[in-house]
Amino acid sequence: MQVDVSQYNALIGAYCFEKKHWILVIVEPLQRRILYIDPAMNTPQKVLDRIRKQWNQYSIHQLNGGYWLQKFTWEVTSIPHSFQEDNSSCGVYVMKFAQQYLDGSSLSLDANSVSDTRIEMAKMILSNSDDISEYCRTCSSKARKKCIWIGCDNCSSWYHLDCVNRKIKSKLEAANIQSVDFVGPCCSKDSFYVVKEKY
Numbered sequence: 001m002q003v004d005v006s007q008y009n010a011l012i013g014a015y016c017f018e019k020k021h022w023i024l025v026i027v028e029p030l031q032r033r034i035l036y037i038d039p040a041m042n043t044p045q046k047v048l049d050r051i052r053k054q055w056n057q058y059s060i061h062q063l064n065g066g067y068w069l070q071k072f073t074w075e076v077t078s079i080p081h082s083f084q085e086d087n088s089s090c091g092v093y094v095m096k097f098a099q100q101y102l103d104g105s106s107l108s109l110d111a112n113s114v115s116d117t118r119i120e121m122a123k124m125i126l127s128n129s130d131d132i133s134e135y136c137r138t139c140s141s142k143a144r145k146k147c148i149w150i151g152c153d154n155c156s157s158w159y160h161l162d163c164v165n166r167k168i169k170s171k172l173e174a175a176n177i178q179s180v181d182f183v184g185p186c187c188s189k190d191s192f193y194v195v196k197e198k199y
C-alpha cells in the first residue's frame, strides 16, 4: 500500500540499534525534519546518518510522492525530553514519549515511575490486542484444509490436532472430538509432552 505522507503531520516508529537500545524516531514531513529521541542521549552520529539514509530510501521506494520528498534536505534533530537513569528501561521511555508526543504534551518520565509506567503500558497493549482465540496456540495460524481442532479442557486454548501429539484412535473419537480428554501444552507440566515443530 502506498501512503501519501503529505497528509500526515508525523510518522512515528521505534528504532533499535546495536541490537539492544531503543530510541524513538518521528518523521515530520511538513517540517522536513526527523526527530530522534534517545532516552540515554548517546546515539552515535553514524546511527543518525543511517536513519536519514534509510528514510530517504524508504520514501523513494515505498511512499507515494517519494521523489518529491527526496528533494528536501532532512534535518535530523532532537527535542527536550527526560532521560533514563538505568540501562534497561529505554523501551518504556520510548513508548511513553510516543504517547506524549501524540497527546501534544512534553516528553517527560520520572525515573521513579518507570515500573508503574511499564505495567500501565502492558495493560494498554493487552487491552488493545487482537482476539487470538481463533488461532492455534502451537503454530499461530487459523484453520487449514481438513483440520481438526482440539481444545484444552483446562482453559480456552485451541490447537490443530496435528500440531499436538494427541492421537485420535478412531473415526468415532474424531467425530466426538469435543468430548475427548485433552490437556494442552498451555496447562500441562509434563516434561515429556512433545509438541510438534512449527511449520
Ligand SMILES: [Zn+2]
Pocket: 136, 137, 138, 139, 140, 141, 159, 160, 163
Ligand atoms: Zn496449529
Ligand SMILES: [Zn+2]
Pocket: 152, 153, 154, 155, 156, 157, 183, 184, 185, 186, 187, 188
Ligand atoms: Zn490449557
